[in-house]
Amino acid sequence: MPSIDDILKETGEEALDLAKTNFKELLFQAKDESKTVIKETGEKIEKWLIMRAKGELDDDELESLLNTRKKVVRQFLLTQEIASRARLEKISMGLIDIVVNKFIGKVF
């Protein structure tokens, strides 16, 4: 089975080799990440490139999977935003409700 290094061998073409080096650095960073979504993105991209190299996917299929992954990451980020806003609302409103309903007229 080809490895990512086999697939991204230097070609002697400067611009392409630079892109490959940058890509490998990003890929290794992603795979080392503790956050599941980033790590999983790195692992999936590596897997799909290997599948492409083995002929299990064609270029259009590979591009389609990468675009699909982009949307998954967008949805994940949105989920984080929703959870963070909900937490902010719960804590802020909870504090306000306690003071208004339980403290005023009783504590003071």
Place this chain on the structure above:
Amino acid sequence: MLRATNRFIVIFLSILSLSGCALFTTHYDAIRHENFTKLQAFHVKFINDYTEGGPKQWSKSEIDKVCDSGDLKYREALVYAKSKDNKDGTGERAVSILKEQFEDDCKFLIKRGKSFGKAWAGEHLEQIKKNYGYAIAGELSRVGKPE
């Protein structure tokens, strides 16, 4: 003195409450939640139906019909989500990402001129399910979700 303190607290809390509203998110909605599950089932069936060895043969007219019917479902879900959104627009944005994905899959199937490949479909379905899973998780993290 005590009355002045009370008045100050009420005014302070009112300002805090009003200024905070713009930051807060759209609340949980059971119909939007249900829409995510229905759209997921429809989308997954579409991929399965048009994968090599699946029950449907590639036919542009048939695919156009399915994609048109899907377009209507996603539009309805989008309009509904928008009608329930707070200023954050998070409900509409979540449906919108799913709608874009379905449209991309329709275009891809038409462009291929043949059914989806099995290897692609396996990987793609995993990602599709994650996308809907995140949309549902987002809905369940909202204020007002059922306990």
